Amino acid sequence: MTVGMRHDDLRRRNRAMVIAAARRGGQASRTEIAAITGLSHSTISAISSDLIAERILTETRQEAPALKRGRPQVGLALDPQAACAVTLMLSLNSLSATSLDYAGNLLEEEHRRLDTRALPRDELIGECMDILRRRLEHPAHAGRQVLRIVLAVQGITDAEARSMLWSPITPHTDIPFADLLEASFSIAVTVENDCNMMAEALRWRDPERYRDDFIAILLSHGIGMGLVLKGSMFTGTHSSGVEFGHMVHRPDGALCRCGRRGCIEAYAGSYAIWRNATGHDENEEPRGDIEETEMQALAQAARDHDGPERRAFRIAGEALGFGLGSLFALIDPAPVAMVGLNAAAFDLIGPALREAIARTAGGHHSGSITFDTQPDQVALLREGCAMRALTFIDHRIFAAGRAAQGEPAPLHSSLIA
Amino acid sequence: MTVGMRHDDLRRRNRAMVIAAARRGGQASRTEIAAITGLSHSTISAISSDLIAERILTETRQEAPALKRGRPQVGLALDPQAACAVTLMLSLNSLSATSLDYAGNLLEEEHRRLDTRALPRDELIGECMDILRRRLEHPAHAGRQVLRIVLAVQGITDAEARSMLWSPITPHTDIPFADLLEASFSIAVTVENDCNMMAEALRWRDPERYRDDFIAILLSHGIGMGLVLKGSMFTGTHSSGVEFGHMVHRPDGALCRCGRRGCIEAYAGSYAIWRNATGHDENEEPRGDIEETEMQALAQAARDHDGPERRAFRIAGEALGFGLGSLFALIDPAPVAMVGLNAAAFDLIGPALREAIARTAGGHHSGSITFDTQPDQVALLREGCAMRALTFIDHRIFAAGRAAQGEPAPLHSSLIA
DNA sequence: CACACTTTTTTCGCGGCTCGAAAAAAAGCC
């Protein structure tokens, strides 16, 4: 509330709403948009025809044959030709990238395996540069302008989404990816936390269930979280925040990958489950990487008989439950989606988790806590990045208008900000 | 972003900014406001003259003699006659109330002692009704209209600020104070959490230090928290939220007043410190109330010699430290203000607290964690309530305009919402 | 003490925005 509102801010916001309605899909008609936004039909009509003239939206025949009388509604949809976005996803030993048109259709993609932990800093950056360059030079774009690049990384990013501050996938820290990529390609870039992107994807996948308040928990080698509160992504004040895995479960407890003790992750990460299931001491240095099959074998053993494996998953559930309980003391309960490899073992984790939550403040009104497993972590991440990139174009570039007026538009000055 | 922006929303927001500038004090001139808001001088001039005509603002001679050349700036200040606000503060065994003019000056106040824990539900409500009625009938208002009532309670309120859901001061729950008071007095009411109001007060007292991100922790019989993130009060999704005292410190640990185990409060509340200092078992039922002098005696004993008292304060510090560490894993570190009785014992609590934080994720970048003690809990609460009530009038009523145009204005319809 | 100078505040006309009402368009119904 520091800065005043000028007249064009108004138009910008209302344009953004029309674009957002089209982005939500369902071929919203002008009349529907007017009803949703509360704006007058004239306003929506004016904005729509502007957007169509600027080749941002297109009219689509309503596919439903419209049994009703009266002039049929004309659906508004995003013009796929309006722009492109590129997403980069950097994970442990894996770098992938996609190109998308403005409507969100996948144009093409590439996946590379590389040893991220061993790679020197320059080469890690170089790999990202190269895969991005190959996207930009790819013929699939067919003349469309790439207006936005999103790079999602495992680990902590800064609040301005410009740098990777720390990541488990590499020993290198504070890599200013956004600055580096923008300097080379002159296209606006943001660097995002992978769990936040997964949460973003859930909003688009199931807007009924995941709308204003919900939690995405990544159960894999480490524990991550994406948190949406009151309709917007919750981030830290300086960093991408919400390092749920490093909330303290047991003071001075088990040794965590981060070097500290007692973190939730030190009980619920893959390495912690493995450590407990295989009879290793909880103070033992965490293993670097664990094969998916190995975790599946542990889960199967836990399902087969009551033994250390079952106990290990129970301990994981307990740590997650108490952690969620503490979180819910702060934000009130909300639906939870479990994502990632170990979400497949939620049958082993869930009971102890629920039991632990019930013993905390969060268990008070546990009605609104529902758990749901989303196994396809990779697809979720890709979708989230795509939507983040596209909605950025919606809001920052197309809502502002006066840029895509046919001409190439000044890339360096206006699009990077 | 669901609802579109109309034309008058624009004016409303810009009016609100001018009022806010006056509320911040310093007799801001039109020129300064134009600079701060980024709006043009003409706009600020138009809005100011409207607000002066509506008797919301007044011009004040700049008291500084203005050594500069040129036409001297004319300060804008709130017109104390524009409205009134009433605050009610309900705490353990205490009910107090104040009347304020629109500029925030105290008109008069009343304080009552009553046995809140023993009082039947109706009588508790009745006491609030009565003290409010006495305020409204008090001659000090001198014809000014009371436009807002804020009731702050210890305990949990709902997210809409209409009901007290639970409180340690009474066995009764779910009391819809806002509905009850509005039905009787036809003045808009909100019900707020006391710690949130203390945080609100800190923003006004020391805006340099406590601005966008900070934490107020109430150290008294229980442990409370008010949290400001990214410039706005952080609340739960359903309740006033941020029940920091009931985050889990040690799973299945000490018995808490809330009936659960291992909460931070069960180690750091007055009753917990007393329990540990006097050699009682940590599973023992918490004492209901502890005199201020008794806690001071424990603190003195802890300062005098190394014994169970010192250990009790250290345990409290440790619990708070690990709790803050977990919190900082979620939101990143921020300045902390310690408020309330046991803030006076921060010399005993602080070292263990810092040590514990250093062992958590929050200790990573501990640079931005500063601790500060604010002993005058009562004054802080009163200030916070006052500012909450007055800024509500600023935003919801005066920024909207077209209401206080001389006439009494339709109370029932427009002011309650 | 008059006049120049400086800074703040107001005035005025312009362009842009949204709105409501009415008109136009595009169907189905009989």
Add this chain to the structure above:
DNA sequence: GGCTTTTTTTCGAGCCGCGAAAAAAGTGTG
């Protein structure tokens, strides 16, 4: 084919913020 219904566009009106210019209210100077 004409009537009805619903959607969309058009048109004039009313507000609002802006920039430029004017007015206002002081200080400095000779």
